[in-house]
Amino acid sequence: MTLVEKILAAHTDRKEVSPGEFVNVTVDLILANDITAPIAIKEFQRIGVSKVFDPKKIVMVADHFVPNKDIASAEQAKLMRDFCRQHETLHFDVGQMGIEHVLLPEQGLVLPGDVVIGADSHTCTYGALGAFATGMGSTDIAAAMATGDIWMKVPPTIKLVYHGSLRKWVGGKDLILYTIGDIGIDGALYSAMEFAGKVVDTLSMDGRFTMANMAIEAGAKAGIFRVDNKTQLYIKSRVERPYNVYEPDNDAEYSQVIEYDVSDIEPQVALPHSPANAKPISQVGDVEIDQAVIGSCTNGRLEDLRIAAQVLKGRAVHPRVRCIIIPGTQQIYLDALTGGIIETFIKAGAVVSTPTCGPCLGGYMGVLAAGECCISTTNRNFVGRMGSPKSEVYLASPAVAAASAVMGRITSPDEISG
Amino acid sequence: MKGKVHKYGADVNTDVIIPARYLSLSEPAELAEHCMEDIDKDFLKTVQPGDIMMATTNFGCGSSREHAPLAIKASGISCVIAKSFARIFFRNAINIGLPLLECEEAVDKTEAGDILEVDLSSGKIKNLTSGIEFTARPYPDFMAELISTGGLIEHTKQRLAGRRS
Numbered sequence: 001m002t003l004v005e006k007i008l009a010a011h012t013d014r015k016e017v018s019p020g021e022f023v024n025v026t027v028d029l030i031l032a033n034d035i036t037a038p039i040a041i042k043e044f045q046r047i048g049v050s051k052v053f054d055p056k057k058i059v060m061v062a063d064h065f066v067p068n069k070d071i072a073s074a075e076q077a078k079l080m081r082d083f084c085r086q087h088e089t090l091h092f093d094v095g096q097m098g099i100e101h102v103l104l105p106e107q108g109l110v111l112p113g114d115v116v117i118g119a120d121s122h123t124c125t126y127g128a129l130g131a132f133a134t135g136m137g138s139t140d141i142a143a144a145m146a147t148g149d150i151w152m153k154v155p156p157t158i159k160l161v162y163h164g165s166l167r168k169w170v171g172g173k174d175l176i177l178y179t180i181g182d183i184g185i186d187g188a189l190y191s192a193m194e195f196a197g198k199v200v201d202t203l204s205m206d207g208r209f210t211m212a213n214m215a216i217e218a219g220a221k222a223g224i225f226r227v228d229n230k231t232q233l234y235i236k237s238r239v240e241r242p243y244n245v246y247e248p249d250n251d252a253e254y255s256q257v258i259e260y261d262v263s264d265i266e267p268q269v270a271l272p273h274s275p276a277n278a279k280p281i282s283q284v285g286d287v288e289i290d291q292a293v294i295g296s297c298t299n300g301r302l303e304d305l306r307i308a309a310q311v312l313k314g315r316a317v318h319p320r321v322r323c324i325i326i327p328g329t330q331q332i333y334l335d336a337l338t339g340g341i342i343e344t345f346i347k348a349g350a351v352v353s354t355p356t357c358g359p360c361l362g363g364y365m366g367v368l369a370a371g372e373c374c375i376s377t378t379n380r381n382f383v384g385r386m387g388s389p390k391s392e393v394y395l396a397s398p399a400v401a402a403a404s405a406v407m408g409r410i411t412s413p414d415e416i417s418g
Numbered sequence: 419m420k421g422k423v424h425k426y427g428a429d430v431n432t433d434v435i436i437p438a439r440y441l442s443l444s445e446p447a448e449l450a451e452h453c454m455e456d457i458d459k460d461f462l463k464t465v466q467p468g469d470i471m472m473a474t475t476n477f478g479c480g481s482s483r484e485h486a487p488l489a490i491k492a493s494g495i496s497c498v499i500a501k502s503f504a505r506i507f508f509r510n511a512i513n514i515g516l517p518l519l520e521c522e523e524a525v526d527k528t529e530a531g532d533i534l535e536v537d538l539s540s541g542k543i544k545n546l547t548s549g550i551e552f553t554a555r556p557y558p559d560f561m562a563e564l565i566s567t568g569g570l571i572e573h574t575k576q577r578l579a580g581r582r583s
Contacts, residue, residue, distance in 0.1 A: 139484060140510075216506075389457075
């Protein structure tokens with residue numbers, strides 16, 4: 001069995017599972033946020049049970065439209081808050097909250113071998129920890145909150161093996177954009193993506209979270225990494241419960257094995273209006289930008305901020321550009337503050353915001369007007385994603401976004417820092 | 419069910435089905451007022467109850483927002499026919515009772531504005547404009563059971579009742 005099949009089998013009453021089978025899977029953690037929880041709560045109430053199956057396995061994070069951007073979003077956050085209080089579930093509200101997929105691993109709520117379902121498509125991020133994590137809708141989450149399990153179709157696994165060595169300024173974001181550019185926006189539809197090879201072994205946990213995060217942009221059900229020393233080190237200080245490390249069998253069957261030599265890969269940029277529209281930065285051409293966003297569940301971690309600060313230190317954001325930087329959690333914000341990174345950003349002329357998903361999905365804190373162009377470290381650049389349907393979003397790494405903020409046009413960090 | 423076809427291309431994503439600027443709404447009727455507005459301004463002006471939405475591959479890709487199938491359903495669309503669906507959208511639509519049919523041939527041989535007649539139980543799709551008939555891919559047994567029970571919430575109610583009895 002593959003890694004994914006082993007984890008799923010361990011969460012059913014069977015010894016083995018194989019792709020295409022429908023199985024009922026017990027879940028270790030259920031997640032919803034301030035825009036998906038309201039529907040989940042309404043559907044949960046329709047089931048007619050008085051209690052959730054286990055309040056310690058349900059976590060709700062207010063991160064999309066909080067601190068509340070308007071009355072409607074305030075009502076949604078309140079509905080979620082009231083539900084969490086009533087059922088005594090885990091709840092992260094303003095002051096403790098962060099962007100859910102950055103926050104949950106940081107809090108030690110996801111561990112290797114877990115099955116996690118979340119009413120948010122980027123739930124697949126936790127695959128970086130060797131967990132099986134997948135996004136679903138609100139009704140699925142409602143049912144699971146009542147029963148503690150959920151139906152799934154066992155996905156086939158595509159193994160992606162990365163060979164070679166990474167060039168300067170090339171990291172997890174570039175690898176995943178390159179991969180999606182290669183296999184397409186539905187290249188892994190209904191499948192799990194297992195990331196492997198020497199190159200991913202060298203990636204930091206932050207880089208792995210970025211890659212697993214965007215598995216959904218290739219249509220995947222999950223993205224997953226094997227557990228190694230870096231994973232163990234990351235969870236060591238956060239663990240509060242036992243966990244299991246699973247390994248794929250030597251004769252595991254993959255639906256595809258795709259091998260890449262990454263030695264010649266440049267920093268990647270996904271052009272409007274698809275994450276699969278990835279191009280090497282040298283082929284992007286002359287694109288002036290109005291805004292740069294550095295943050296999100298894809299690239300709002302400390303390593304991302306460090307890289308952005310390395311580029312922005314002693315430089316100034318171009319006068320035409322609004323540079324918005326969003327640490328993923330309060331802890332990351334604090335670490336960036338004590339490490340002098342926030343000072344670097346402010347002195348460069350960037351703004352730094354409290355953790356929020358805000359601009360990534362055109363919610364608030366950086367919505368684009370018609371005709372505007374943004375380079376962003378987020379995960380989607382669909383029509384209207386960050387605001388006006390006539391605006392444009394280019395996806396890239398924190399290094400490229402920071403360098404572009406300085407130059408006022410999309411550029412490689414090589415151009416400004418050599 | 420019978421209705422006029424509103425046809426789209428590949429990768430129709432949840433951001434264009436219902437833009438995130440409306441996600442502070444959760445009432446289906448309110449969401450429906452903005453369905454598809456960023457890629458098809460005429461959709462809301464021309465959609466009639468019972469009409470059918472059609473697209474090529476990977477329909478509904480992107481976010482997990484259940485607001486997307488809710489908005490489509492509340493706009494009056496009776497079912498969506500595509501060559502393939504993104505998986506979260508597929509689950510969401512089945513869960514909330516928006517029927518989906520996968521049928522490559524029907525998509526290839528149907529024009530926007532054609533009138534289709536669809537029989538969900540058999541998966542038969544008849545193009546009344548051209549006279550051609552198609553058969554959609556059948557649902558796996560488990561999904562068919564889920565749909566016939568009335569969706570996931572009803573299914574869950576029955577499971578829990580079974581546990582108690």
